[in-house]
Amino acid sequence: MNLLLKKIIAETKKYTKEGNVATYIPELGRMDRNISGVSIVDMNNNIYSAGDTDVKFTIQSMSKPIALLLALMDNGEKVFDKVGKEPSGDSFNSLKRLATHNTEIPFNPMVNAGAIVVTSMIKGNSKEEKFNRILNFFKKMTENSDLSVNMDVFNSELKTGDKNRSIGYFLKENNIIEEDVNDSLENYFKQCSIEVTCTDLAYLGATLANDGVSVITNERIVPSRYATIAKALMFTCGMYDDSGKFALEVGIPSKSGVSGGVFSAIPNKMGIGVIGPSLDKKGNSIVGIKILSEIVSEKKLSLFS
Amino acid sequence: MNKILKKIINDTKTFANQGKVATYIPELSKMNKNISGIVTIDMNNNIYSAGDTDIKFTIQSMSNIVTLLLALMDHGEKVFDKVGKEPSGDPFNSLKRLTNKNTDKPYNPMINAGSITITSMIKADNKEERIARIINLIKDLTGNDNIEINMDVYNSELKTGDKNRSIAYFLKDKNIIECEVCDVLDTYFKQCSIEIDCFDLANIGATLANDGISTITNKRIIPSKYATIAKAFMFTCGMYDDSGEFAVEVGIPAKSGVSGGIFCAVPNKMGIGVLGPSLDEKGNSIVGIEMLKLLTKEKNLCIFN
Numbered sequence: 001m002n003l004l005l006k007k008i009i010a011e012t013k014k015y016t017k018e019g020n021v022a023t024y025i026p027e028l029g030r031m032d033r034n035i036s037g038v039s040i041v042d043m044n045n046n047i048y049s050a051g052d053t054d055v056k057f058t059i060q061s062m063s064k065p066i067a068l069l070l071a072l073m074d075n076g077e078k079v080f081d082k083v084g085k086e087p088s089g090d091s092f093n094s095l096k097r098l099a100t101h102n103t104e105i106p107f108n109p110m111v112n113a114g115a116i117v118v119t120s121m122i123k124g125n126s127k128e129e130k131f132n133r134i135l136n137f138f139k140k141m142t143e144n145s146d147l148s149v150n151m152d153v154f155n156s157e158l159k160t161g162d163k164n165r166s167i168g169y170f171l172k173e174n175n176i177i178e179e180d181v182n183d184s185l186e187n188y189f190k191q192c193s194i195e196v197t198c199t200d201l202a203y204l205g206a207t208l209a210n211d212g213v214s215v216i217t218n219e220r221i222v223p224s225r226y227a228t229i230a231k232a233l234m235f236t237c238g239m240y241d242d243s244g245k246f247a248l249e250v251g252i253p254s255k256s257g258v259s260g261g262v263f264s265a266i267p268n269k270m271g272i273g274v275i276g277p278s279l280d281k282k283g284n285s286i287v288g289i290k291i292l293s294e295i296v297s298e299k300k301l302s303l304f305s
Numbered sequence: 306m307n308k309i310l311k312k313i314i315n316d317t318k319t320f321a322n323q324g325k326v327a328t329y330i331p332e333l334s335k336m337n338k339n340i341s342g343i344v345t346i347d348m349n350n351n352i353y354s355a356g357d358t359d360i361k362f363t364i365q366s367m368s369n370i371v372t373l374l375l376a377l378m379d380h381g382e383k384v385f386d387k388v389g390k391e392p393s394g395d396p397f398n399s400l401k402r403l404t405n406k407n408t409d410k411p412y413n414p415m416i417n418a419g420s421i422t423i424t425s426m427i428k429a430d431n432k433e434e435r436i437a438r439i440i441n442l443i444k445d446l447t448g449n450d451n452i453e454i455n456m457d458v459y460n461s462e463l464k465t466g467d468k469n470r471s472i473a474y475f476l477k478d479k480n481i482i483e484c485e486v487c488d489v490l491d492t493y494f495k496q497c498s499i500e501i502d503c504f505d506l507a508n509i510g511a512t513l514a515n516d517g518i519s520t521i522t523n524k525r526i527i528p529s530k531y532a533t534i535a536k537a538f539m540f541t542c543g544m545y546d547d548s549g550e551f552a553v554e555v556g557i558p559a560k561s562g563v564s565g566g567i568f569c570a571v572p573n574k575m576g577i578g579v580l581g582p583s584l585d586e587k588g589n590s591i592v593g594i595e596m597l598k599l600l601t602k603e604k605n606l607c608i609f610n
Contacts, residue, residue, distance in 0.1 A: 087392035087549055088392075089395065108549060228556065245391065303572065
């Protein structure tokens with residue numbers, strides 16, 4: 001497996017030249033576009049990896065399904081009174097259709113509007129307590145107790161987050177966000193600024209692939225039903241408005257972030273984490289998708305074949 | 306298995322009261338809302354059934370998968386030069402966003418705009434040959450030589466199909482449809498009026514679940530790659546604008562039609578055909594979905610578990 005991954009990293013390296021590193025958050029623009037890495041964790045906690053797996057990057061939108069799990073554990077499926085389950089057909093930060101015409105709630109928890117609502121529903125007596133709960137939960141899911149927030153990226157997001165503020169206030173106006181908007185946005189920016197490596201991402205995927213049970217301790221971290229919900233939403237909405245194409249061409253539950261990471265949860269088989277900062281027009285890692293395609297076709301992992 | 310199916314039929318019977326039979330095609334409204342049936346066919350061609358499985362009904366949108374397969378076999382993946390791969394977030398017959406603003410093509414082959422385009426791409430010298438080729442593929446997929454068009458439904462569709470005419474002329478104006486609009490619509494209305502029963506649907510599902518190979522004859526009918534594409538589209542866009550919800554709650558590739566039928570392809574396990582004419586607001590069979598929920602749970606079929 002390590003050999004296969006090494007081969008895949010070498011063969012896909014050329015794709016790091018295509019596309020662009022995200023610049024709308026200035027701090028992200030500093031990432032080296034030439035790096036690429038992959039880690040795999042299987043259900044017996046065997047770890048395989050190749051490439052730049054020691055590089056840290058921020059989790060960004062990959063935090064969305066994880067925050068959703070915590071909100072589900074806090075509120076049960078009442079979460080879906082405030083956010084839907086349908087793909088929107090729009091880009092993740094679109095201001096055009098923040099809510100569906102029928103229900104007035106954001107389309108799904110993977111677009112920014114939905115994710116901000118989800119973060120606002122995480123319980124705690126103060127914004128600090130809420131964020132500590134988020135960070136602790138992320139530590140459990142990644143099996144890494146050293147996770148922390150990259151304060152430079154967080155400050156950069158704070159400075160440039162007006163689109164998300166606009167979305168936040170729209171949701172508050174419609175009573176979809178019931179908590180303080182500023183607190184919710186601050187925690188959302190912070191959650192996006194948590195630093196991870198490919199290996200952290202692979203563990204996130206592995207825990208979900210393993211029905212919500214830690215592959216290290218065999219302890220249940222999330223209820224089975226919620227793990228299924230997260231995988232289903234990753235599958236239908238996880239790759240921004242390229243999710244349909246990705247379902248067709250790769251066919252595994254995955255979530256990408258604008259830092260160039262992607263993590264995947266292949267039911268009962270493995271978790272995968274990849275990094276490649278150069279993005280396509282939809283905001284997905286170009287080399288990351290190539291790496292995943294190769295692994296899936298080599299190991300026959302598509303859920304439909 | 307027959308016992309499980311019988312119990313499922315009994316346990317879901319009352320859900321018929323919660324919805325309505327489709328009326329926008331007058332002939333469809335004549336269906337009895339209280340009937341329900343279910344058939345499953347496994348990879349060894351074992352057939353199990355319960356309920357009203359002898360009733361014939363029209364295939365409607367479930368034909369979109371068949372025509373997509375035929376267009377793929379005619380043109381390969383050039384089909385996607387004209388139709389996209391993304392869920393739209395809109396109802397199937399919405400006139401609001403017929404094409405994706407970024408790509409200028411219909412969002413996917415499952416909404417009316419996309420499926421009319423797909424029908425226009427099926428190779429034939431004339432409209433008679435085009436519908437004959439569609440019927441022949443349905444015969445191959447169902448293993449049933451007696452597939453026919455219900456002319457009453459067809460005439461009803463012809464009379465009331467102005468929304469689809471509007472869509473088709475819009476697509477013609479954009480050169481997405483290249484052949485004669487009237488001929489394409491005639492074929493489209495005819496393909497939707499093809500009569501099938503739950504066994505036929507289960508057979509179509511079983512062939513797709515079996516990687517494109519008939520479970521009856523063991524003959525390959527569809528290339529593996531295209532069977533995968535069909536299952537992926539069914540999963541992301543097959544249940545109208547409730548596909549995301551269905552993915553979370555049921556989690557198997559499925560395609561519904563306004564006649565109240567649904568067929569499913571559970572990879573390497575089984576094909577399923579269900580009928581229940583009473584529809585929810587999105588246009589999906591209420592009893593059908595309830596039956597699929599119970600069966601999926603009972604047999605642990607969700608692709609994420």
